[in-house]
Amino acid sequence: MALLETKGLTAFYGDFQALFGVDVSLSEGETVAVIGANGAGKTTLMRSISGVIAQAPGMVRFEGREIGATAADDIMAAGIAMVPEGRKLFPSLSVEENLLMGCHRRKVNGPWTLQSVYELFPILKERRDRPGTALSGGQQQMVSIGRALMSNPRVLLCDEISLGLAPVVIKDIYAAFPQIRATGASIVVVEQDIGQAMKVADRVYCMMEGRVTLSGAPADLSREEIHDAYFGTAA
Amino acid sequence: MIWIDTILQGILLGGLYALFALGLSLVFGIMRLVNLAHGDLIVFAAYLILVLVTLLGLGPFLAAAIAAPIMFALGFALQRLVLNRVLGTDILPPLLVTFGLSVLLQNALQEGFSADSRRIPAGWLETASVPLGPISLGVMPLMTFASAILVTLALQWLFYRTSLGRAFRATSDDPVTASLMGVKPASVFAKATGIAMIVVTIAALYLGTRANFDPTTGPARLIYAFEAVIIGGLGSLWGTLAGGIIIGVAQTVGAQINPEWQILAGHIAFLVVLLIRPRGLFPRAFD
Numbered sequence: 001m002a003l004l005e006t007k008g009l010t011a012f013y014g015d016f017q018a019l020f021g022v023d024v025s026l027s028e029g030e031t032v033a034v035i036g037a038n039g040a041g042k043t044t045l046m047r048s049i050s051g052v053i054a055q056a057p058g059m060v061r062f063e064g065r066e067i068g069a070t071a072a073d074d075i076m077a078a079g080i081a082m083v084p085e086g087r088k089l090f091p092s093l094s095v096e097e098n099l100l101m102g103c104h105r106r107k108v109n110g111p112w113t114l115q116s117v118y119e120l121f122p123i124l125k126e127r128r129d130r131p132g133t134a135l136s137g138g139q140q141q142m143v144s145i146g147r148a149l150m151s152n153p154r155v156l157l158c159d160e161i162s163l164g165l166a167p168v169v170i171k172d173i174y175a176a177f178p179q180i181r182a183t184g185a186s187i188v189v190v191e192q193d194i195g196q197a198m199k200v201a202d203r204v205y206c207m208m209e210g211r212v213t214l215s216g217a218p219a220d221l222s223r224e225e226i227h228d229a230y231f232g233t234a235a
Numbered sequence: 236m237i238w239i240d241t242i243l244q245g246i247l248l249g250g251l252y253a254l255f256a257l258g259l260s261l262v263f264g265i266m267r268l269v270n271l272a273h274g275d276l277i278v279f280a281a282y283l284i285l286v287l288v289t290l291l292g293l294g295p296f297l298a299a300a301i302a303a304p305i306m307f308a309l310g311f312a313l314q315r316l317v318l319n320r321v322l323g324t325d326i327l328p329p330l331l332v333t334f335g336l337s338v339l340l341q342n343a344l345q346e347g348f349s350a351d352s353r354r355i356p357a358g359w360l361e362t363a364s365v366p367l368g369p370i371s372l373g374v375m376p377l378m379t380f381a382s383a384i385l386v387t388l389a390l391q392w393l394f395y396r397t398s399l400g401r402a403f404r405a406t407s408d409d410p411v412t413a414s415l416m417g418v419k420p421a422s423v424f425a426k427a428t429g430i431a432m433i434v435v436t437i438a439a440l441y442l443g444t445r446a447n448f449d450p451t452t453g454p455a456r457l458i459y460a461f462e463a464v465i466i467g468g469l470g471s472l473w474g475t476l477a478g479g480i481i482i483g484v485a486q487t488v489g490a491q492i493n494p495e496w497q498i499l500a501g502h503i504a505f506l507v508v509l510l511i512r513p514r515g516l517f518p519r520a521f522d
Contacts, residue, residue: 052411052414052415071414071419072414073414073415073416073417073418073419076414076415076416076417077417081415082415084412084415088409088412088415090404090405090408090409090412090413091408092405092407092519093401093404093405093408097401097404100398101401101402101405101413101416101418102416104398104401104402104405104416104417104418105416105418106417147416151417
C-alpha cells in the first residue's frame with residue numbers, strides 16, 4: 001500500500017482550475033520527483049498535499065487515512081513536513097529558532113535533532129544565532145530543509161529547492177540527499193531541473209497544465225518521452 | 236529641584252501609560268490587529284476588580300489576581316469567536332469590529348454601573364510615600380512603574396525565551412508557513428490576546444486605584460496607549476515602555492509650566508517624535 005497517494009486530485013484558485021484529476025503515489029522509503037515547466041501544477045500539488053489548499057477528503061490519503069480536508073498544521077503533526085517554495089524562513093527568528101520551529105508541534109524521537117542537522121549542514125551551526133534571512137540563498141535552503149527534518153517526518157516534501165540557486169550550490173544541497181534517504185525518509189522533490197530530479201529519484205512524474213503526462217523510473221524513460229511530456233510537443 | 240521632582244513624577248506616570256500600552260503593543264506586534272476597544276477593556280477590568288473588592292471584600296491586589304485569569308479567558312474567547320473571523324489582509328473589518336466592541340462595552344458599563352465615577356479603594360497605600368532626599372515619591376506610582384518594568388521583562392522573556400514566544404514571532408512573520416510547522420494561528424492569536432488581557436488587568440489595577448474612572452474613561456487611555464506604542468516603534472516592547480515614559484514626562488513637564496497644558500504636552504511630544512522618527516524610536520528591522 002502506498003504511504004501517500006492522491007486520487008483524482010483537483011484544485012482551484014477561484015475559478016481557475018490548476019489540477020485536473022492528478023494521481024500520484026509514494027511508497028515507504030521511496031524518493032519520487034515531480035517535474036514540469038512553470039505553471040504545470042507542481043507547487044499546487046504540494047500545497048494540496050500539505051493542506052495549504054483544502055481539498056475534498058477522498059482526494060489525498062496518507063497511511064491509509066483520508067487527509068484531503070485536514071488542516072495544514074494537523075497534516076504536519078501526522079508526519080508530512082514541507083520545504084516550501086521560496087524557502088520561507090521566518091525573518092524574526094534566528095537560524096536555530098527557525099530549525100526549532102520544525103519540531104514545534106511534532107516532537108518525535110528519530111535521527112534528526114539540532115545536532116544531526118548541524119552535522120548535515122555544518123555552516124548552519126556557525127551561523128546559528130544570525131537571523132535566518134541574513135544567510136545566502138543556499139544556506140537559507142539548508143535551514144528550510146533542516147527545519148522540515150527536525151520533526152522526523154514520515155514524508156518530506158521539497159518544493160523547488162533549486163529555484164534561484166547557483167548550480168554549484170544546488171549540487172551542495174543535493175549532496176545531502178543520500179544522508180536524508182539513509183534515515184528511511186520518503187521524499188517527494190518538485191523540480192524544474194530535470195537532470196537533478198533524475199539523479200535523486202526512484203520514480204518520476206512529469207506534469208503539464210495540471211495533469212500527469214508521464215511517469216516511470218528514470219532509467220525507463222527516454223529523452224524524447226520526457227521532452228514531449230514536459231513541453232507537450234506530442235500530439 | 237522642582238524640575239527633578241517633575242521629571243521623576245513623569246517617569247513614574249509613564250509606567251502607567253506603558254502598562255496601558257503593552258497589551259496593545261503585544262497584540263499589534265503579533266497579529267497586526269489594532270484593538271480600538273483596548274481602553275474600554277482596561278476600564279472593564281477595573282470594574283471587574285472593583286466588583287471583587289466591594290462584593291467579596293478582597294484587597295485590590297488579590298482581586299486583580301483573581302480578575303487576571305477571568306480576563307485571560309475573555310480575551311481568548313473574544314479572539315477565538317470574534318476577532319479571528321475578521322483578521323485578514325484588509326485592516327478595516329477588525330477596526331470596525333473593535334470599534335463596535337468599544338461602544339458596546341461603554342454602554343454596557345453605563346447600564347450596569349451608571350455614569351458615576353468610581354475608584355478602587357487601596358487603603359493606606361493610596362497616600363503612602365517614600366522620602367527621597369528633598370522629594371518624596373508615592374508608593375503607588377513606584378509600584379506602577381515597577382510593574383511596568385516587570386511586565387516588559389516578562390513579555391520579553393515570553394517572546395524570546397519560550398517556544399510559545401517563538402511561535403508568536405513565526406506566526407506574525409508568516410501564518411501560512413507557521414501552519415506548515417504545526418502551529419494553529421487561530422489558537423496562537425487567542426493565547427496572545429488572552430495574555431494581553433492579563434496585562435490589561437494589571438493596567439486596570441493601577442488605573443482604578445490611582446484615579447477615578449467611569450465607563451467613558453477608556454478612549455482617552457487608548458490614545459495614550461497608542462501614542463506610547465507608536466513612539467516606541469510598532470511591536471517593540473522596550474520601545475513601548477520608553478514611549479510611555481516620554482508621554483508621562485511630557486505631561487508632567489507641561490503641567491508644571493501651565494496646568495492646562497498637561498494633556499496637550501503629551502500629544503505634542505508624540506507629534507514631535509513622529510516628525511523626527513516616523514517609524515518610532517525602536518522600530519523592528521523589517522515590517
